[in-house]
Amino acid sequence: MRRFRGESLHKVDVKGRVSIPAQFRRVLEEGDPDFKSGLNPSCVLVHNQKSKKCLEGYSISSINEVDDLVSRLPRYSRDREILERMLNAQSSYAQIDDNGRLVLSLKLRQRIEIESEAIFIGMGDKFQVWEPNAYRRDMEQIEYEFNLYDEKDNPFNLLQSKHSLDA
Template sequence: MVSFTGEYVQKIDGKGRMSIPADFRRVLEGHDPDWAPGANPGLYLLYGEHLKNCLHVYTVAAFRQIAQGIQAMPQGAPQRRIASRLILGQSVRLDVDKDGRVVMPADQRAKLGIAEGEVRFTGAGDHFEIWENQTFANTIAAEVEAFLAAQGEDFDPLSLLQG
């Protein structure tokens, strides 16, 4: 099972280089069928407008499953066309270099509103998200605060797992 967990703040330089957290690199390696010790793992960066203020990153194996699911949809179906455009058309494969970094393309940096500075990687189980750090703080803090206020003082997040 793929499991990206935790939050990490990393710097991104003016050329778009950023270091992938070591824990995330291990997951990427383990789920890249072409990876071997000494090689660099790949990843898929999704950047569509439907993602709002963040980018999603999937392992090579997970993205292949997603692509197969789209291709299994009926040819000519509107859902297939939209899924293809939003997912396959708005994704890019990147390779992690020997230093554990990737170069985020300029268009994707522009989507996040960053030229350089800090980005936040946040685990989401089967993928991880990349946010401009301050946007994450503002967006997620408000979202979590509103949710917790609606739940009451004794809320236990593990209760969400119980049907």
């Protein structure tokens, strides 16, 4: 399965329409079971927490994986209620139009404080949408945090295959 990769800057017009990076479309098409050549794929936009100033976009197959995990929790449990609120209530389907664009509603634009530009960030099985300056700041924060780790205790060290863990 193809993955979302790279960063890409696009204009947002007065109606909130914005082009999805062309490479991302290919990933969305692959991940939409209902997609047929000639039609347009859809995706799901999640705007989790107010504190997080970005949207997260999922392909259909990718959000289904998440939903299936939630469905395994007991119905009516508090954990499940919280997750449904975070993932289902705070989200929406988005149809991609014939020109490869999606519409960010006014509400969504205000949420992430976007005016006339948006930057798309590939994150593997999902992508993020940021206001460009907010993204730059977030990336600086990430780099700062990363540099605080020492050699021994570093996220990269979590990248051990199961094989090498057993050894």
